[in-house]
Amino acid sequence: MEEINPQPQQNKFGNWLKTSITARMLMVGFLIIILLIPLSFIESLIRERSFRQQDVVNEINEKWGNNVLVYGPILKIPYKTYSEKTTFNETTKTYLKEIQTHVNYAYIFPEKLTTDVNVNSKTLNRGNFESAVFTTDMTLSGFYIPTDLTDKDIKPEDIIWEKASIVMKTSNLKGIKNEVLIKLNNNSYAFQTNYNDENNGRNSRLDILETGFLNQSLINGTENSNFSIKISFNGSKQIELIPIGRTTDMKMKSNWADPSFIGNYLPNDETKEITKNGFKADWKVLHINRAFSQQHLNKIPDLSEFAFGTKFMVMVDEYQKSERSAKYGFLVIALTFLIFFLIQTLSKINIHPFQYLMIGLALTMFYTLLVSISEHSNFLKAYLIAGISVIVLITFYSKSILKTFKFPLFIGLSLTALYTFIYVIIQLENYALLVGSIGLFLILAIVMYVSRKIDWNNG
Structure with missing residues (x-):
């Protein structure tokens, strides 16, 4: 074939x-x-x-210090409230009325809050990886006006002035580098951690610091009570402040060249300055700019949504x-x-x-x-x-x-x-x-x- x-x-x-x-x-x-x-x-x-x-960055930040959020200082004043309890007596066949006394707390925000923040940024390395972290020195100052709770239906005689204290909240308890003191007029008080404070909230992401009892003459008077606090943090990612002052000012200075301003309030354009060597920024928040009052009863409100500050961001990493x-x-x-x-x-x-x-x-x-x-x-x-x-x-x-x-x-x-x-x-x-x-x-x-x-x- x-x-x-x-x-x-x-x-x-x-x-x-x-x-x-x-x-x-x-x-x-x-x-x-x-x-x-x-x-x-x-x-x-x-x-x-x-x-x-x-x-690796999260591990470094966890050990160095996480983001910094400061909420305070807040004047904590206990006061008495009363309730009537009625019980039935089987022997006399009558009702007995008993007046019970309860202790609640009023939280008073300062009239003026001024914060100066100096931030020194650097990088930490582990193997081939690095993380941007910072050390910040913060100075908070301002004053409280004489406390008047009559518009909250609290009588002056029901206020327990001798057990008043100052509280602060922060997201970075681990990163605090110094003993935190508040100077109230001419008296100094040390802050201690207070994990058992029921008013802190079970699900709060903030830790609470509280002083001992204050000298009642400093707050139960007709004059303003001036305060100042110096606190240093090791932190990372961002720094924020909640504007609890009736007037809140914050000045921030850093060697970080790529800031991202975050939160509800932006810094003033007239004073903002960003260069390759760092930045400077000023904020001013008035009470009319935020939707909360200067006095709160029973618990410290969660005001994290009103926080503002700076995120220390890496624009584009490798x-x-x-x-x-x-x-x-x-x-x-x-x-x-x-x-x-x-x-x-x-x-x-x-x-x-x-x-x-x-x-x-x-x-x-x-x-x-x-x-x-x-x-x-x-x-x-x-x-x-x-x-x-x-x-x-x-x-x-x-x-x-x-x-x-x-x-x-x-x-x-x-x-x-x-x-x-x-x-x-x-x-x-x-x-x-x-x-x-x-x-x-x-x-x-x-x-x-x-x-x-x-x-x-x-x-």
């Missing part, structure tokens, strides 16, 4: 792959989709390292930059393959799918190099080393494929421009979308101009 030779059919299919523009486009698109798999693994690796960094860079991986691979596709189409030089695959894998290696090197150096140096390594590798590899000097040189320059463009976008915050859109528009225009002479009907 006569044997059928399949060779001509195979040659026909191979020639179609070599000569057909459609076949090359399908092949390049398929390889790009395949390379999305290692890109997704790399993004997962970056997120895993980022989570590991966050765990892993955030690496993750943002990896999001452009599809764009880098697609544009690089497009350059090789246009060179192959215009010059009639054959490029094998395996060679496309090797170029794509080299492009994905950029991100693993970037992440690993940035853990031991700054992002710019890691980006330069990874970028130069990949560009040189692909340039020399393309020289062996294209057999000329001008095309590899063009590819090297194109990759350099592309990686530079992506680095600029990563560094930008407010203008990243605008610059990226303009850059992509220019790239599209160049591709349209270069490909205008290709005969797309040929294959």
Whole structure:
């Protein structure tokens, strides 16, 4: 029998792959989709390292000191209330009325509260990871006006002046560095922790500090009672104050160059100053600006929603930059393959799918190099080393494929421009979308101009 030779059919299919523009486009698109798999693994690796960094940062902050929130000082005054209890006497068959006395508390906010905050920031390292922490010295001063609770239906004779005290709340009891004293007029009182205070609330995230009993002559008079407190914290993340003064002023000064002002109230624009060496900011909150009064009965209200201050934020850390860079991986691979596709189409030089695959894998290696090197150096140096390594590798590899000097040189320059463009976008915050859109528009225009002479009907 006569044997059928399949060779001509195979040659026909191979020639179609070599000569057909459609076949090359399908092949390049398929390889790009395949390379999305290692890109997704790399993004997962970056997120895993980022989570590991966050765990280390939380551990460092937990030991150094967490965020600082100060609520106080508050004048705590006990007072008597009365209730009538009726019982039935079985022997006399009569009802007996008994007056019972209860002790409740009134909490009085200061008329004026002025806070000066000096913050010294630094970084703590553990292995390849670091956390931004701070030490802050706070001075709180102001005064209370003479207490009058008649509008709360509390008679002066029912107030227990000799058992009045001062309380403060804070979120960072562990971070306090000094013995906390309040100077009330000419008398000093030390604060002690008070975990058993039922008025603190079972679910409160704040710890309470309280002084011993005050000299009643300091608060039961016709003159204002002046106070001052100095307190130092080791902390991290943010510093906040609750504006309990009828007029509350806060001044903050720090060597931190990237503050984020948080809470219900922003600092005054006229006095706010932010430089590369730090910032200064002043706040002023009046009683008319917040929806609570100066006197409260029975318990200290939760006023955390009215807190304001500064968050000491890292604008974009190394892993955030690496993750943002990896999001452009599809764009880098697609544009690089497009350059090789246009060179192959215009010059009639054959490029094998395996060679496309090797170029794509080299492009994905950029991100693993970037992440690993940035853990031991700054992002710019890691980006330069990874970028130069990949560009040189692909340039020399393309020289062996294209057999000329001008095309590899063009590819090297194109990759350099592309990686530079992506680095600029990563560094930008407010203008990243605008610059990226303009850059992509220019790239599209160049591709349209270069490909205008290709005969797309040929294959």
